[in-house]
Amino acid sequence: MGETYEAAGVSIRAGEDAVAAIKDDVRSTFRPEVIGDIGGFGGLFRFDPSRYRDPVLVSSTDGVGTKAQVATATGRFDTIGLDLVAMCVDDLVCSGAEPLFFLDYISVGTLDPAHVKQLVAGVAEGCRRAGCALVGGEMAEHPGTMAPGEFDLVGFAVGVVERDRMLTGERVSPGDVLVALPSPGLRSNGYSLARRLLFDVAGRSVDDPAWDGAGAPTVGEELLVPSVIYAPFIRALTEAVEVHGIAHITGGGLPGNLNRALGERTDAVVDPGSWEWPRIFSELQQLGSVSTDEMRSVFNLGVGMVVVVPSEAAHRAVDTLRTAGTRARIIGEVVPGDGTVRFDD
Amino acid sequence: MGETYEAAGVSIRAGEDAVAAIKDDVRSTFRPEVIGDIGGFGGLFRFDPSRYRDPVLVSSTDGVGTKAQVATATGRFDTIGLDLVAMCVDDLVCSGAEPLFFLDYISVGTLDPAHVKQLVAGVAEGCRRAGCALVGGEMAEHPGTMAPGEFDLVGFAVGVVERDRMLTGERVSPGDVLVALPSPGLRSNGYSLARRLLFDVAGRSVDDPAWDGAGAPTVGEELLVPSVIYAPFIRALTEAVEVHGIAHITGGGLPGNLNRALGERTDAVVDPGSWEWPRIFSELQQLGSVSTDEMRSVFNLGVGMVVVVPSEAAHRAVDTLRTAGTRARIIGEVVPGDGTVRFDD
Incomplete structure (x- = not known):
């Protein structure tokens, strides 16, 4: 008997089963613009040119980092797809x-169709929340180089904006107000440090009970709290209120992300007393005596998105966001400067 | 001293150095439609709506599979970016x-800016060949879960086609001819089997001399032969000749890919005597006594792209492709059927 691809660890059959298992989830995301079905050489999305004067296609890619390892250790694969969509569309x-549309790439050590179905169900749920179609994807089996149960998840999102409505930082002005949208957990950033603190420094495991005040019963589930997808809230906001800038707070925290929404002639001054860190962040800080500066430059600390609005629109922005379904609060202001984020400690 | 992200294995500084190292390569791919520079929240690409009546955005994602492991073992990182672009744009x-545009995602165990620069230089070279702009990307450091030197590479491409010029298989008709574009190596598919045959079954290493008739001196370099990017050849062809269907021959070989270019009422009959396998495929087959059916369903066997054209256009197609810079040959024909690929053994 000769050697086969199957014997080398790649199962064509498991791939076909996995595609069958995800079809309904994928189709549930289709917008009217989607042409065809899954299985073609490319995802197909009609773009109506009459709806735009000068459209700009905006694209973004991101992964879920080592939050994937927490999912594997915990055995929960149904929410990390939400994290993936959040990371990409909220950029x-x-x-x-x-x-408009989204594609996902899943690499696994061993392709388990039930496992893939959970991952894609999360991605599809995220796409429905974000209002984008899941038009394509790839499943790659990497036998020998990834352990069974191990996986990586990468996403790509494409959207559209009229060029003259594009936010570039130019509109941000001194006197503008910073409106923060809350994040209950780490989103998908800082997990290498969080895992080191919890598992290496403190010697805990994912099945250990979480700390007092945690929202989830175990350390693993607390770490897996899914990322909020802010896209629908932001859309509701931009339709109702003049917005000068928006920053997605991911790796680099407020200092490394809010600066990207500023122009070159303004600073953002954040009042650290204006909100309380979710409990997980204080817990992580204590475990490793992590400095507050380090915490701020690694984690979102409870602020996942910041919207910059004119001061006279601030309260309407908070009300609009609340009506759209999220809390929001003012955490600081814009002053003349050079594009830096400062904390008013 | 408190714990830090750096101590947990993630270096912000290395990330900044890597971004600085790749800037010129990335910018070298920019088309006039690109707005802004690298470092924003999203890649920005102007889309001129007046150029199209009913445009369809076509998107694709793929990785390089375990060819990445061969690159790591061989210590050559400058060509696998070409494979990544080929996998995506040729879909x-x-x-x-x-x-139109491309994004890449690179995950590494330890972020080495020099290593990332080589990877991105290959991606940028691929984008220039394919005529698309590299508008975005992500570098993710996964300490602890990937070894130093290990990496994964994922790509994402977006293109555009007029809806009434879109190839769906409907135009493929009995009597049409199959024109094959040659692939000198494995492209980026079948590496789990190839690695098993060469390294596990035959006990060779990447530094061993390659076989007689190989184009490269060592096993590793022979395995790393970069994928041809067919996109520019295909564009030249479709502008000059009526094309009924196109199939990119990746995982699944001719039987699993050429079928996707057929309609539901035609078969493709391939004459296996019409071309010779590149030496690497015969070598792999012999090492593991792999059946010819298995070889055909795993590897491209020297045919990386098949174009289906009306018989009267076949010779003009071959000439046009030759002028564009690639050899091409007729390897079979289309007959009435149900969408199956058959070999005329």
Whole structure:
């Protein structure tokens, strides 16, 4: 008997089963612009040129980092797809763009169709929340180089914005107000440090009970709290209120992301007393005596998105966001400067 | 001293150095439609709506599979970016689309700016060949879960085609001819089997001399032979000749890919005597006594792209492709059927 691809660890059959298992989830995301079905050489999305004067396609790619390892250790694969969509589409909306479509790439050690179905169900749920169609994807089996149960998840999102409505930082002006949207957990950033603190420094495991005040019963589930997808809230906001800038707070925290929404002639001054860190962040800080500066430059600390609005629109912005379904609060202001984020400690 | 992200294995500084190292390569791919520079929340690409009546955005994602492990073992990182671009854009062109822009995602165990620069230089070279702009990307450091030197590379391409020029298989008719574009190596598919045959079954290493008739001196370099990017050849062809269908031959070989270019009422009959396998495929087959059916369903066997054209256009197609810079040959024909690929053994 000769050697086969199957014997080398790649199962064509498991791939076909996995595609069959995800079809309904994928189709549930289709917008009217989607042409065809899954299985073609490319995802197909009609773009109506009469709807735009000078459209700009905005695109973004991101992964879920080592949050994937927490999912594997915990055995929960149904929510990390939400994190993936959040990471990608919430970058898009910072330009003022409407998300149109999404693609996912899943690499696994061993292709388990039930496992893939959970991952894609999460991605599809995220796409429905964000209003974008899941038009394509790839499943790659990497036997020998990834352990069974191990996976990586990468996403790509494309959106569109009219060029003259694109947010570039130019509109941000001294006197503008910073409106923060809350994040209950780490989103998908800082997991290498969080895992080191919890598992290496403190010697805990994912099945250990979480700390007092945690929203989830175990350390693993607390770490897996899914990322909020802000895209629908931001869309509701930009339709109702003049917005000068938007920043998605991911790796780099407020200092490394809010600066990207500023122009070159303004600073953002954040009042650290204006909100309380979700409990997980204080817990992580204590475990490793992590400095507050380090915490701020690694984690979102409870602020996942910042919207910059004129001061006279601030309260309407908070009300609009609340009506759209999220809390929001003012955490600081814009002053003359050079594009830096400062904390008013 | 408190714990830090750096101590947990993630270096912000290395990330900044890597971004600085790749800037010129990335900018070298920019088309006039690109707005802004690298470093924003999203890639920005102007889309001129007046150029199209009913445009369809075609998108595709793929990785390089375990060819990445061969690159790591060989210590050559400058060509696998070409494979990544080929995998993605040559899927797009199967719909008749023009590639517009590309994004890459690189995950590494330890972020080495020099290593990332080589990877991105290959991606940028691929984008220039394919005529698409590299508008965005992500570098993710996964300490602890990937070894130093290990990496994964994922790509994402977007193109555009007029809806009434989109290739769907409907135009493929009995009597049409199959024109094959040659592939000198494995492209980016079948590496789990190839690695098993060469390294596990035959006990060779990447530094061993390659076989007689190989184009490269060592096993590793022979395995790393970069994928041809067919996109520019296909564009030249579709502008000069009526094309009924296009199939990119990746995982699944001719039987699993050429079928996707057929309609439901035609078969493709391939004459296996019409071309010779590149030496690497015969070598792999012999090492593991792999059946010819298995070889055909795993590897491209020297045919990386098949174009289906009316018989009267076949010779003009071959000439046009030759002028554009690639050899091409007729390897079979289309007959009435149900969408199956058969070999005329």
